[in-house]
Amino acid sequence: MIKKFSISILACVLMVACASSEKTGTTVTSVDHVDLQKYLGTWFEIGSFPMFFQRQCVANSQANYTMEADGRIGVHNQCQTNDGIDKANGVAVVVDGSKNAKLKVSFFGPFWADYWVIGLDPNYQWALVGNPNRKYLWLLSRTKTLPKEQLDAALSVARQQGFDLNNFHYTVQR
Secondary structure, rough: OOEOOOOHHHHHHHHHHHHHOOOOOOOOOOOOOOOHHEEEEEEEEEEEEEOOOOOOOOOOEEEEEEEOOOOOOEEEEEEEEEEEEEEEEEEEEEEOOOOOOEEEHHHHHHEEEEEEEEOOOOOOOOEEEEOOOOOOOEEEEOOOOHHHHHHHHHHHHHHHHHHHHHHHOOOOOO
């Protein structure tokens, strides 16, 4: 059975994501450049900060990014719930001047959230995605698991950028 993420809940989450709450100290920065052709495709969630709209996810969270005919990026998220599969589809646009490292993502209407690639493996085997107010963080991988040295490297980037990893939870991938 396929269920849709609640639009109203998702809209509220995106509004909160757009709010700025600058943390003193280190500024969150994106990587210098993202090659979108290498970035597109399927990514498995290794871990994240728990998000309200993902509360029903129990395993197998993943994202698939596609290039749409209009130049926008299709964002197709899904996860396993106790009742089946939950899906959410949205779009992303590149922020001008960011060399594809900063995106704005929308799953509902006029509400857009920051999606910044803040860490990236040179071979595009893992990506660390966050936002400037540090409320959201995802560690993504091309595979369902990451070797310890790659996991440590990604989490080190998050720490260096001021993310509190006490809130980080690992995702079950089966």
